[in-house]
Amino acid sequence: MADSAFESRIEQALEDETLRRNFASALGAFAARRRSVFPDGRALERLRTQAAAIRDRALARLPELLEELESRLTANGIRVHWAETAAVGCRLVLEILEAHGVRRVVKGKSMVSEEMHLNAFLARHGIETVETDLGEFIIQLAGETPAHIIVPAVHKNRAQIARLFQEKIAGAPYTEEVTELNAIARRTLRERFREAGAGLSGVNFAVAETGTLCLVENEGNGRMCTGVPPLHIAVMGIEKVIERLEDLPPLLRLLTGSATGQRVTTYVNLISGPRRNADPDGPREVHLVLLDNGRSAVYADPELRATLRCIRCGCCLNHCPVYARIGGHAYGTTYPGPIGKVLTPQLLGIDRAGELPFASTLCGACEEVCPVRIPLAHLLRRLRAEAVRSPASRGDRRGSGRPDRLERLAWWAWGQAVQRPSIYRAILAGGRWLGGLLPPVGPLERWMRTHAEPRFSRRNLRRILRRQGIPDA
Amino acid sequence: MSLAPRKPARVQLFATCLVEAFFPETALAVVELIGREGVAVVFPPGQSCCGQPAYNAGFREEARAAARRQMDALAGELPIVVPSASCAGMMKHHYPRLFPDPAERAAAERFAGRIVEWSEFLVRGLGVRLHDTGPPLKVTWHSSCHALREMEVVPCAKALLAGLERVELVPLSHETECCGFGGIFSVKQPALCGAMAADKLADIQATGAERVIAGDCGCLLNLQGAIEARGLALRAQHLADFLRERTRGG
Amino acid sequence: MPEPRARERILARLRAAPREIPPRPEAEARPPAAPGPETAAALEAALTAMRAEVHRLPGGRWAAELRERLAGRGLSELLYFPGSPWAVELEEAWTPAAQDSPRLVAWEGAVEDFRGRLFSAAAGITAAAAAAADPGVLLLRPGPEEPRLLSLVPPVHVVLVPAERIYPTFEDALADGSFAPPLAANLVLVSGPSKTADIELTLAFGVHGPRELLVFILA
Structure with missing residues (x-):
């Protein structure tokens, strides 16, 4: 049976022992740190309930909050732009940069900008964008995309990074000392911060009440990007707005605790405006691009809307047995892991990414840790049902997850059998007679790639029970 | 009380x-x-x-x-x-x-x-008390995802195991990790299913126990199939079968 | 440049969706707590755990004491902002200059004219407007009296924290005047020196921001 591109990437990833080791050790450490930062299980459950309610309420009032946010930001001197698609968002950013004659940009970590493929777009228009988060810097040098939402270079070990720096950074010696590697990055990037004409960033939360953009980070590169250049452009998905400032403390606790097991990040940067008249520094202009890019379509369905609660902590990745084994790149999407499997088919279309929700055992480990209680396993099931219902796909049928005729026929037959006791009993009898003598084709062939052939029992449960005097009613 | x-x-x-x-x-x-x-x-x-x-x-x-x-x-x-x-x-x-x-x-x-x-x-429901009649035995336990997270009955299974005096329970190092079955997942993603089952078997073997007990037939089908494909000297058994075996004549 | 219809279309799509608005979630009922003597100790413990260095200074002659504590640390200079309300006390304490303490250097003008100097400075000093013992954060409020970059660009950040503004929790600190609207253009919570664990989760300090955070709590 021909495998899809996704399946081939999975098989490749499974064969890469280094990759699996790198992921397994990192994710195990994150999970352990999370447990230690939330030692009181009941308090954590209360906090998760509170955070889910905060996000739910914000989503329920989303159009009103976006308007409130816009008007507060505008009053604070931050210019707000709206983009329906990634392409429009990219163009808006480019137009702002071109209006200021900016050619060099420093950038803080932003998943939404990855979703927009912003760097590549700006490069095509002659604008150089330098990623300044250490992990992002590493993968930019390697010409890769993030393998994880929070720790983008988690798939690389120090030897791989040492070789990369030696190759790509002029004058950098080969060293596997982490402090040395950090020092090389610091030296390289400090010049970039000084010279950049603009800083780009994402947004973790936007507070409607006060017109404030909240950015969390540990390195200080985000503060550099939003504080050193004369122009700061932030990009944000429309779902990231929250109602009030008082909603921030519980969300921040959960975000950092769930993401990296930290009580708090080194910096929480609250931006409510550009430099004011008497200020000695700060950007002269701050812009915010609000990106829809399919989110309003997700929003339309009250059940699927829970997807938009996500605060991008990556905790579901850290606890996912599938992600742990294949890493982020195998998904071939901006957002990997459980949340990626739920979000991507909704953003790109079920006919293009419908197979993603099937790549889960529905074990529920993600749901158990999600800080905003997104019912991930339930949404995966829902999206599987959507894939089954979806019309014929535009491209790779296997990528759509849409079952072929044979599978549809099999499920139809299954439905007939489980509804009719006589057929069901006949099939059981057939199994007892056949034992393990099924031809290894189709699903059974796939099962038998790693398993022995299942053998039907020769024993007839119903007959034995009857003999034991167990009544049939 | x-x-x-x-x-x-x-x-x-x-x-x-x-x-x-x-x-x-x-x-x-x-x-x-x-x-x-x-x-x-x-x-x-x-x-x-x-x-x-x-x-x-x-x-x-x-x-x-x-x-x-x-x-x-x-x-x-x-x-x-x-x-x-x-x-x-x-x-x-x-x-x-x-x-x-x-x-x-x-x-x-x-x-x-x-x-x-x-x-x-x-x-x-029944407050069952068991009388272990079997020989000393070392086993390990696999928590099925649905027993653990959906039905939340793992404590009950463990209480039953703890009631067997001569059975030593050696915990898995990744007890709560999925075995990789996932029903349709096992045939849609055979490579992943196999990799997860292999890791689970390695974890089981590391305990030194010759039997892994579970309370879910999907996991058992997966584990037993993977065990047999590898020809390992291990056995995956349903907790009910195990209890019946251990309390025979008791 | 902007496309006004995009806004309307996005909002219209959101409004068209079926919505039920739940009540605002109840935060855990907890009496608001005010700063107290034990909060300073808790803050000290939390910051120290995040690899900050914490000192206590007497309220009266804090500047002179600060100079003594900074002496002999090998700091060549200390950059400060003359517009800060406590700048005069600092200047007085540093007069006359001495060999063993860092040279006091004043920030001059707007950042555009000072950027080169800023990026070569060895240390900067700012003050925190408030702090919270849990989760152990200092609240910086840059503005006309304090540049944003003074607490970020030099590799050593010296920060003064008034003890009476240390709140038990972040939630409590929201009651501080610093959070009264309209908010300052920039507010920053800081919990320690700049750090990263992006390479093999190995913790390293001072990747972009300060490598050292020296906290001085003023009684």
């Missing part, structure tokens, strides 16, 4: 399709363990599959049809004992979600209220 649990006179058994097809002795073990406590078991003959395979494959209509069939076949007021946590979870937590129609949903909710996973029934 021990509270006498409310013991029903009779229960219905929902055997599950995997048990009927592959592990009939598991149903017999459950019937025996319950029968010993003086509770009568009835086996409604119209039962088939809970519908979870279709539900998880995205075939909602077929899953609904299966659910309707079971609700019909297992009508009445008696508790319904299920020897597999994932099937129990399907019937208890997902049946109500299958039906948009309020009347059907209400019926599904009443039905869901009767579902009880067998180990929970033994511990919380």
Whole structure:
């Protein structure tokens, strides 16, 4: 049976022992740190309930909050732009940069900008964008995309990074000392911060009440990007707005605790405006691009809307047995892991990414840790049902997850059998007679790639029970 | 202090399709363990599959049809004992979600209220006390995802194991990690399923135990199939079968 | 440049979706707590755990004491902002200059004219407007009296924290005047020196921001 591109990437990833080791050790450490930062299980459950309610309420009032946010930001001197698609968002950013004659940009970590493929777009228009988060810097040098939402270079070990720096950074010696590697990055990037004409960033939360953009980070590169250049452009998905400032403390606790097991990040940067008249520094202009890019379509369905609660902590990745084994790149999407499997088919279309929700055992480990209680396993099931219902796909049928005729026929037959006791009993009898003598084709062939052939029992449960005097009613 | 649990006179058994097809002795073990406590078991003959395979494959209509069939076949007021946590979870937590129609949903909710996973029934419903008659033995335990997160009955299974005096339970280092079965996942993503099962087997082997006990037939099918494919000297066994074996003649 | 219709279309799509607005979630009922003597100790413990260095200074002659504590640390200079309300006390304490203490250097003008100097500075000093013992954060409020970059660009950040503004929790600190609307253009919570664990989760300090955070709590 021909495998899809996704399946081939999975098989490749499974064969890469280094990759699996790198992921397994990192994710195990994150999970352990999370447990230690939330030692009181009941308090954590209360906090998760509170955070889910905060996000739910914000989503329920989303159009009103976006308007409130816009008007507060505008009053604070931050210019707000709206983009329906990634392409429009990219163009808006480019137009702002071109209006200021900016050619060099420093950038803080932003998943939404990855979703927009912003760097590549700006490069095509002659604008150089330098990623300044250490992990992002590493993968930019390697010409890769993030393998994880929070720790983008988690798939690389120090030897791989040492070789990369030696190759790509002029004058950098080969060293596997982490402090040395950090020092090389610091030296390289400090010049970039000084010279950049603009800083780009994402947004973790936007507070409607006060017109404030909240950015969390540990390195200080985000503060550099939003504080050193004369122009700061932030990009944000429309779902990231929250109602009030008082909603921030519980969300921040959960975000950092769930993401990296930290009580708090080194910096929480609250931006409510550009430099004011008497200020000695700060950007002269701050812009915010609000990106829809399919989110309003997700929003339309009250059940699927829970997807938009996500605060991008990556905790579901850290606890996912599938992600742990294949890493982020195998998904071939901006957002990997459980949340990626739920979000991507909704953003790109079920006919293009419908197979993603099937790549889960529905074990529920993600749901158990999600800080905003997104019912991930339930949404995966829902999206599987959507894939089954979806019309014929535009491209790779296997990528759509849409079952072929044979599978549809099999499920139809299954439905007939489980509804009719006589057929069901006949099939059981057939199994007892056949034992393990099924031809290894189709699903059974796939099962038998790693398993022995299942053998039907020769024993007839119903007959034995009857003999034991167990009544049939 | 021990509270006498409310013991029903009779229960219905929902055997599950995997048990009927592959592990009939598991149903017999459950019937025996319950029968010993003086509770009568009835086996409604119209039962088939809970519908979870279709539900998880995205075939909602077929899953609904299966659910309707079971609700019909297992009508009445008696508790319904299920020897597999994932099937129990399907019937208890997902049946109500299958039906948009309020009347059907209400019926599904009443039905869901009767579902009880067998180990929970033994511990919380019957207050079973076991007498271990077997030789000293080292085993390990695999928490099925549905037992752990959906039915939350792992403490019951562990209480039953703890009641076996001569059985030493060696925990897995990744006890709560999925074994990789996932129903349709195992045939849609065979490489991933195999990799997860292989890691689980390595974890089991590292305990030095020769048997892994679980309470879910899906996991057992996966683990036993992977064990046999590798020719390992290991055995995956349902907790009910294990309890029956250990308490024979007791 | 902007496309006004995009806004309307996005909002219209959101409004068209079925919505039920739940009540605002109840935060855990907890009496608001005010700063107290034990909060300073808790803050010290939390910051120290995050690899900050914490000192206590007497309220009266804090500047002179600060100079003594900074002496002999090998700091060549200390950059400060003359517009800060406590700048005069600092200047007085540093007069006359001495060999063993860092040279006091004043920030001059707007950042555009000072950027080169800023990026070569060895240390900067700012004050925190408030702090919270849990989760152990200092609240910086840059503005006309304090540049944003003074607490970020030099590799050593010296920060003064008034003890009476240390709140038990972040939630409590929201009651501080610093959070009264309209908010300052920039507010920053700081919990320690700049750090990263992006390479093999190995913790390293001072990747972009300060490598050292020296906290001085003023009684």
